[in-house]
Amino acid sequence: MSQILLAEDDNDMRRFLSRALQNAGYEVVSFDNGKSAYDRLREEPFTLLLTDIVMPEMDGIELARRATELDPDLKVMFITGFAAVALNPDSNTPKDAKVLSKPFHLRDLVNEVSKMLAA
Numbered sequence: 110m111s112q113i114l115l116a117e118d119d120n121d122m123r124r125f126l127s128r129a130l131q132n133a134g135y136e137v138v139s140f141d142n143g144k145s146a147y148d149r150l151r152e153e154p155f156t157l158l159l160t161d162i163v164m165p166e167m168d169g170i171e172l173a174r175r176a177t178e179l180d181p182d183l184k185v186m187f188i189t190g191f192a193a194v195a196l197n198p199d200s201n202t203p204k205d206a207k208v209l210s211k212p213f214h215l216r217d218l219v220n221e222v223s224k225m226l227a228a
Contacts, residue, residue, distance in 0.1 A: 111226050112153075115139040116146035116160040116172060117188070126159070126188070129215040130222065143167030150176050155183060156226060162189040170202055177203045184225050188218070 113130055117123040118141050127137045138155070140146040144166040150158070158176050160169035167175075173185045185206040209221055 110134070110136050111156040112136045112138065113157045113159055113222070114146055114150060114155040116141075116143050116158070116164060116169060118142060118161060118164040122161075125215065126218065129219055130159075133219045133223070135222070143169060143172035147172055147175055150179055150183075154180060157184045157186065157222065159186050159188060159222070162187055173203050173206060184228075186221065186225060188213070 113135050115123060115126055115130070115137055117126060117139065120141065123139050123141065127139050130137045138149060140149065141164075143160070143164050146158075146160070147167060158173060160172055162169040169187055169189070173187070177183055177185065185203045187202070187206060187208045188211060189208065190211040207221060207225055209218060
């Protein structure tokens with residue numbers, strides 16, 4: 110089973126995303142900030158990092174950079190209202206990272222996650 114690490118600082122959004130992914134059959138571990146998510150990544154491997162960009166303590170871009178240094182095979186998807194930031198070549202985001210712009214339908218999220226994990 111694919112394990113997804115979710116980092117999203119909005120409590121309601123984090124609950125909705127976790128529930129949708131769990132209902133689709135994924136195991137989800139979630140955190141409300143990048144630092145806590147990174148600490149967990151250092152303890153165990155995950156298949157996919159699903160992260161917001163704008164968060165306290167450590168933003169999603171820094172989290173993704175550090176996470177892929179730990180595990181170069183980790184897949185990364187950003188969920189954000191700031192897609193231009195994630196797509197900026199100067200931001201050093203992981204090369205194969207996917208960006209899903211808010212707002213999105215939960216079905217679209219599950220479909221994109223399925224595609225990434227199947228690749």
